[in-house]
Amino acid sequence: MIETERLILRPYTTEDFAAYWAMLCEPVDRFPSRQMLSQEDAWQRMLAAAGHWTLFGYGVLAAIEKATGVYAGETGLMTMQRDIGERFAGCDEAGWYLTAQARRRGLGFEAAQALHGWYGARFSGRRTYCIVDSTNTPSLNLAIxxxxxxxxxxxxxNQEMVIFERSRVRGMTRFYHAPSRSAALH
Incomplete structure (x- = not known):
């Protein structure tokens, strides 16, 4: 578990599925492909997020607002094996997605920054990338x-995607509380 000022980032549980599915069903012009996911596909994505932790020791985390316990979205770093060019081979992919209520409050940056700090402390020096729709100004700004x-x-x-790279994930320990060794995410 990773804690920030306003969020708890933790692995998904089956109890998160209703909120996760509701987020994916929210109408967002920038992400029509997310809205085409079936409930079964969404369930498989959530299971893949949990499995990623088992296989790699990192992955996607649910973002829960501390004050309310409400699901706010997700952030993660993943091994995706995308065919996007040799330059990105061996790099992990960063991603984030928030519910409508969580957007425009700085929670995406808070969550992604904390996870990058956690990841950087454990996998120092690894390059990461993210892929952002060229019309998604909030995510473009967040990546930068x-x-x-x-x-x-x-x-x-029919979409133009910008591929961003971060040469080195830096540890930012002041932005999260490191879990004890026995409670470390696996």
Whole structure:
């Protein structure tokens, strides 16, 4: 578990599925592909997030607001094996997605920054990338704020995607509370 000022980042549980599914069903013009996911596909994505921790020792975490206990979204670093070019081979992919109520409050940055700090403390020096729709200004800005630099522009269907790279994930220990060794995420 990773704690920030306003959030608890923790692995998904089966009890999170209703909130996760509701988030994926929210109408968002920038992400029509998320809205095409079936409930079964969404369930498989959540199971994959849990399995990623088992296989790699890192992955996607649910973001829960401390004050209310309400699901706010997710953030993660994952091994995705995308065919996006040799430059990104061996890099892990960062991602984030928030509920409508959690957006525009700085929670995406708070969550992603904390997870990057946790990841950087354990996997120092590894490069990461993220892929952002070129029209998604909030996520483009978040990627830059996290220290990512635009490296490539690729088409995906009728969308232009910006591929950002972060040369080195830096540890930011002041932004999260490290779990005890016995409670470390596996």
């Amino acid at each position: 704020k996290l220290g990512y630099e635009a490296r490539d522009l690729q088409s995906c269907g």
